[in-house]
Amino acid sequence: EVTGLTVTKQECNRILFEWDEVENATRYYVLVNNNTKGTTFNKTVEDSFTSIAGLDPGNVYTIRVCAYAGNSKGEYSTPVVTASRPKKEAIKSFYSSGKGKVYVKWKKLAGSCTGYQIQYCKDKSFKSNVITKTIKDKSKLSYTRKGLAGGKTYYIRVRGITSYSGGTAYGTWSSVKSVKCK
Secondary structure (H helix, E strand, C coil): CCCCCEEEEECCCEEEEECCCCCCCCEEEEEEEECCCCEEEEEEECCCEEEEECCCCCCEEEEEEEEEECCEECCCCCCEEEECCCCCCCEEEEEEEECCEEEEEECCCCCCCCEEEEEEECCCCCCCCCEEEEECCCCCCEEEECCCCCCCEEEEEEEEEEEECCEEEECCCCCCEEEECC
């Protein structure tokens, strides 16, 4: 039986993973289920690591691996559920919508993006005093932050998130936008 199946890196279109080498294994059979679309694909490799490329961004996947020694097939590994990262987000509009309020609207992401994160900060590098809001409703494409300091410039960025049992895949942050709060 294959053990130690671990995801080592999640990218937008690719997931890298590895597992413990099985003694006398001549090859490994990798089975990947796209839980989002209900499709399955596979590949055979000789090493105890591989990547699956050409994935749909923000989709959830289940991965299992079994070892072969000649024509003898071993047991599948314990399944690992993971996700590819959502695509880079794009902010559509943003402005100060009233005293101490900033409104931001973003573009809907494809795939199984399950929500979004928005960050506000007075520091363009987002190194201190960062305000983070996580929205778990993928259909919500705007947010108004209240209680900000009037007369101050805030920098804003947004990214998609895909949650799955066992973790969250975070997309790349959007380009940073700035707005002066009323």
